[in-house]
Amino acid sequence: MRNLEEIISLVPDLNREDLDRWIEDALIEAEQEAGAPALSEMQFARVRLICSLRFDMDVEEETLPVVLDLLDQLHDTRARLYTLSQAVMAQDETVKGAVLQALSQRKPRNEG
Known part of the structure; x- marks a missing residue:
């Protein structure tokens, strides 16, 4: 599991607002770990996919x-x-x- 701050630091162009919105919109599924949202490796891969779609391929939100x-x-x-x-x-x-x-x-x- 990776916490959200770690994910933001590892993924170029990703910011907290986008990540929070994608969680809220159920594009990715966060779990609670030690009282804070965290993502599994599968969901982390999905974040990278979404970033590629949004920022590299210009897919609209x-x-x-x-x-x-x-x-x-x-x-x-x-x-x-x-x-x-x-x-x-x-x-x-x-x-x-x-x-x-x-x-x-x-x-x-x-x-x-």
């Missing part, structure tokens, strides 16, 4: 929730796909072959 939600969905989808692929690989050769056959016959959405 009002757009951040949409972009972050889409990124969260993509991350969740990748995790589910990984779990599914592991489940398929654990099956016998007949089942794996049938799954691969079905995937090879599927047409991409943009091809009709």
Whole structure:
């Protein structure tokens, strides 16, 4: 866990007002540690992502929730796909072959 002052000192261009607003707007989730707000390593990474979106890519503040939600969905989808692929690989050769056959016959959405 990292306290907010430490995070501000480690992230270029980040100020306390932005960090407090992102916590208030639930873009990041702070936990209490020793009576003060602190962020997990995952939430610290999210702060760095938000800073990159805001300051490097000029994503508007009002757009951040949409972009972050889409990124969260993509991350969740990748995790589910990984779990599914592991489940398929654990099956016998007949089942794996049938799954691969079905995937090879599927047409991409943009091809009709």
